[in-house]
Amino acid sequence: MANSEHVRGALIEWHDVNFSVPDRSTGQQKRILTGMHGLAQPGRLLVIMGPSGAGKSTLLDVLACTSSSRGAVCEGRISVDGAPRSLRSFRAISCYVQQRDVLMSSATVREVLLTSALLKLPRSVPLAHKRALVEDTLRELDLTSCADTLIGDETIGLKGISGGQKRRVSVGVELVKDPRVLFLDEPSSGLDSEMALSVATSLVALARKGRTVVCTIHQPNSDITECFDDFLLLYGGRTVYGGLWSGAVDFFARNGFSCPTFKNPTDFFMSVITRTEGAAEALATAYDKARPALQDEQKTAAAAEEGQRKQQQRQQQPGREEGEGERSGGGRDHVTLQMAEGDQRGSAGGTPGGAAFVVVGGQLQQQQQQQQQQQQQRGGVEEGWQQRQRQRQQQQEEKEEEQEGEVGGGPAAAAAGAAGGESVPLWFQVYVLSVRYWRTWIRNPVMMTSELVQYAFTAVFIGLMYCRFNDVLGKGDFNRVSCIWFSFAVLCFTPSYTAVTNWGSERLLLKRELGQRLYGITSYYLARYSVLIPFQLAQCLLFLAVMYFFAGFQASAGGFFTFFAIFSMFQIVSEGIGACCALSTRTTTTSVVLLTFVLLVVLAFSGFLTTSVPVYFRWMQKTSYLTYAISALVEREFSHITFRNEATGEVVPGMQAYPDTLRTGLSYSQNVGVLAAQVAGMEVIKVMLFNLAHRLNLM
Numbered sequence: 118m119a120n121s122e123h124v125r126g127a128l129i130e131w132h133d134v135n136f137s138v139p140d141r142s143t144g145q146q147k148r149i150l151t152g153m154h155g156l157a158q159p160g161r162l163l164v165i166m167g168p169s170g171a172g173k174s175t176l177l178d179v180l181a182c183t184s185s186s187r188g189a190v191c192e193g194r195i196s197v198d199g200a201p202r203s204l205r206s207f208r209a210i211s212c213y214v215q216q217r218d219v220l221m222s223s224a225t226v227r228e229v230l231l232t233s234a235l236l237k238l239p240r241s242v243p244l245a246h247k248r249a250l251v252e253d254t255l256r257e258l259d260l261t262s263c264a265d266t267l268i269g270d271e272t273i274g275l276k277g278i279s280g281g282q283k284r285r286v287s288v289g290v291e292l293v294k295d296p297r298v299l300f301l302d303e304p305s306s307g308l309d310s311e312m313a314l315s316v317a318t319s320l321v322a323l324a325r326k327g328r329t330v331v332c333t334i335h336q337p338n339s340d341i342t343e344c345f346d347d348f349l350l351l352y353g354g355r356t357v358y359g360g361l362w363s364g365a366v367d368f369f370a371r372n373g374f375s376c377p378t379f380k381n382p383t384d385f386f387m388s389v390i391t392r393t394e395g396a397a398e399a400l401a402t403a404y405d406k407a408r409p410a411l412q413d414e415q416k417t418a419a420a421a422e423e424g425q426r427k428q429q430q431r432q433q434q435p436g437r438e439e440g441e442g443e444r445s446g447g448g449r450d451h452v453t454l455q456m457a458e459g460d461q462r463g464s465a466g467g468t469p470g471g472a473a474f475v476v477v478g479g480q481l482q483q484q485q486q487q488q489q490q491q492q493q494q495r496g497g498v499e500e501g502w503q504q505r506q507r508q509r510q511q512q513q514e515e516k517e518e519e520q521e522g523e524v525g526g527g528p529a530a531a532a533a534g535a536a537g538g539e540s541v542p543l544w545f546q547v548y549v550l551s552v553r554y555w556r557t558w559i560r561n562p563v564m565m566t567s568e569l570v571q572y573a574f575t576a577v578f579i580g581l582m583y584c585r586f587n588d589v590l591g592k593g594d595f596n597r598v599s600c601i602w603f604s605f606a607v608l609c610f611t612p613s614y615t616a617v618t619n620w621g622s623e624r625l626l627l628k629r630e631l632g633q634r635l636y637g638i639t640s641y642y643l644a645r646y647s648v649l650i651p652f653q654l655a656q657c658l659l660f661l662a663v664m665y666f667f668a669g670f671q672a673s674a675g676g677f678f679t680f681f682a683i684f685s686m687f688q689i690v691s692e693g694i695g696a697c698c699a700l701s702t703r704t705t706t707t708s709v710v711l712l713t714f715v716l717l718v719v720l721a722f723s724g725f726l727t728t729s730v731p732v733y734f735r736w737m738q739k740t741s742y743l744t745y746a747i748s749a750l751v752e753r754e755f756s757h758i759t760f761r762n763e764a765t766g767e768v769v770p771g772m773q774a775y776p777d778t779l780r781t782g783l784s785y786s787q788n789v790g791v792l793a794a795q796v797a798g799m800e801v802i803k804v805m806l807f808n809l810a811h812r813l814n815l816m
């Protein structure tokens with residue numbers, strides 16, 4: 118990347134914005150933001166501050182279009198580059214960095230950024246350019262030194278990068294899309310002062326490239342405040358001050374609150390508005406009056422900086438035309454990734470239009486400039502027409518937006534969202550996500566090692582416990598049935614609890630990525646299970662290879678592979694039960710409680726713990742997958758062996774010892790058929806629950 122290249126940020130202005138949510142206790146709307154005005158400018162860092170509950174995150178969500186509160190009502194006007202904000206277009210040029218770092222802990226920094234680039238940028242951008250983008254982002258955020266270090270997670274024993282680096286990686290994940298606008302919620306929270314300063318410095322650097330950067334901050338130290346350009350102070354959902362950071366102390370002084378020398382102004386502002394009675398209201402009223410002048414100052418400062426930048430650019434590259442080095446949406450090397458105007462006519466004059474990234478060379482850029490000049494010459498009549506077109510386009514996009522919300526992150530929505538218009542094909546999403554899963558499974562010691570060890574140990578334990586069955590009637594048959602039941606219990610608990618645990622660590626990442634429409638549920642499902650199922654089969658094979666021969670089941674390939682097929686199907690359903698419990702609850706603790714109950718019910722109706730099932734529980738027995746699995750396996754084993762009556766010496770066919778309590782009333786192949794149908798049914802239920810959990814915000 119040519120580091121001198123400038124990104125065209127966006128001027129965001131909001132006027133008289135009110136935001137309210139339904140209040141559960143009263144049933145009325147509860148006002149959270151009242152009469153908000155403000156602006157965020159290209160090339161500048163706007164910091165939103167205020168005490169807890171002031172409405173900082175809510176305002177950020179409203180500006181970034183990320184608010185997901187049900188029944189929320191937002192009023193007022195928000196414009197981008199002078200035109201009403203269109204949700205879809207705006208999302209395509211902006212990004213939102215959450216307060217919490219939600220990253221794949223088993224990937225390296227470079228891998229995380231590359232995965233993000235692969236999912237966010239269209240397929241038409243060559244891989245080499247995506248890699249170049251990643252390298253540029255690493256440099257831009259000063260992450261080159263830790264590029265090949267794992268993100269890490271202490272809770273699972275994976276050592277990784279520092280908290281400040283993690284925060285910058287979270288920014289980098291969004292930056293690979295080269296957004297014009299960046300929103301960050303509390304980027305310095307939880308970091309020590311040095312790390313917080315490193316993050317703030319990175320944000321200023323990103324803003325100086327031309328981007329519009331808006332972030333909330335709780336209570337910064339004085340080093341960090343030196344990074345502020347513009348400043349918005351909130352209290353109780355109202356603006357107490359909005360303007361240049363450098364003008365804030367003066368504003369407070371003019372209104373009777375002089376900041377003592379050597380005091381951190383942010384500490385002073387916070388103490389005034391929270392501790393001095395009536396101060397916040399008085400300042401908010403004073404701000405309302407002074408607002409036009411304060412905003413003019415902001416605009417003048419931004420224009421002066423922009424002028425300086427252009428002059429510097431001219432001095433550095435005298436032969437270069439003004440604006441030639443600019444990127445609207447960013448670019449790297451000789452490629453310019455530019456936000457394609459959804460409707461060129463409708464979005465002329467600097468308006469951010471439609472939502473697709475396209476690769477354009479200098480020639481196309483020139484053509485676009487010429488087109489814009491011609492359009493400007495056409496004058497006022499067309500301007501009115503353009504306004505109407507823009508409105509129509511916006512309405513259309515909002516309608517599509519609503520529809521997308523309804524289908525809830527399906528592949529179509531994901532494809533449209535990825536890169537803001539040009540689709541990343543489903544197969545490619547599945548491929549990228551599968552690679553990520555493989556890495557996760559291979560590198561994650563909890564997932565990989567602990568499960569394998571658990572399967573190996575339990576197999577040895579069961580094998581030793583039933584070591585070499587005998588053929589004595591009443592003993593050999595009982596031990597065989599017990600051993601099969603015990604093995605099913607292992608294959609019942611292990612995959613289901615692992616599913617719950619894994620879901621706990623995945624849910625936030627999935628929520629973030631589905632929310633950003635990087636991919637849809639279908640891609641996630643296909644990728645997850647294309648990796649998980651081979652792992653499950655391998656685990657099952659390991660378990661069976663030890664247990665089957667150790668215990669002494671019928672020594673034949675047919676017997677072994679029948680056991681393998683039935684155990685595998687059983688294990689897949691068990692994993693599905695775990696996933697369903699996780700998907701139907703909000704926390705891992707609740708999932709574990711629910712899962713334990715479900716599994717106990719399954720075990721209770723296995724035909725092994727009771728001789729007669731009460732009529733009101735029969736339906737549970739009929740739907741329990743263990744019932745069919747155990748019946749099928751016991752039948753497979755007993756139909757191929759004989760037992761010896763110790764008292765009489767008589768040899769009896771194995772099926773004579775088949776316990777009545779295991780009979781389902783179905784033949785062997787019917788039992789296997791029902792189990793196979795349950796595997797298929799479970800997959801359908803899982804996909805439905807994934808969709809439902811996403812729609813109901815249960816993730």
Ligand SMILES: Nc1ncnc2c1ncn2[C@@H]1O[C@H](COP(=O)(O)OP(=O)(O)OP(=O)(O)O)[C@@H](O)[C@H]1O
Binds near residue numbers: 139149168176335
């Ligand atoms: N969906 C919602 N339903 C009910 N109340 C809400 C909702 N969202 C926000 N609020 C309330 O609005 C107020 C502002 O919340 P917000 O999270 O924006 O504050 P904040 O300034 O970011 O606080 P903090 O610094 O503690 O994160 C709080 O009192 C909060 O409880």
